[in-house]
Amino acid sequence: xxxxxxxxxxxxxxxxxxLCTHETATIWTNRLNRFANPGGLLLVFRLDPSDRQGWxxxxxxxxxxxxxxx
Numbered sequence: 001x002x003x004x005x006x007x008x009x010x011x012x013x014x015x016x017x018x019l020c021t022h023e024t025a026t027i028w029t030n031r032l033n034r035f036a037n038p039g040g041l042l043l044v045f046r047l048d049p050s051d052r053q054g055w056x057x058x059x060x061x062x063x064x065x066x067x068x069x070x
Contacts (some may be wrong), residue, residue, distance in 0.1 A: 002031055010063050012056060018047060020067040 003009045006019040006028075019028065025044040036042035049064055 002035070005031065008063075008067055010060060012060060015041075018064075 003017060003019070006021040006023075008020040010018045012018065021028065025046070028044045029042065032042055032044070049068065
């Protein structure tokens with residue numbers, strides 16, 4: 001339910017999501033902190049796919065193309 005507060009999201013690994021949102025990293029850190037603590041990991045940052053390297057599922061690139069710079 002918390003993830004659904006974003007415009008859209010992409011779950012690409014066990015504990016890794018990419019969100020499409022207009023809200024700040026601070027807002028999302030406050031929302032997600034309870035899921036990571038105590039002792040978990042949480043990293044929230046702006047994603048810029050213009051300079052990239054690596055491998056990920058092709059459907060991710062379709063998803064990012066639909067949501068890029070919303």
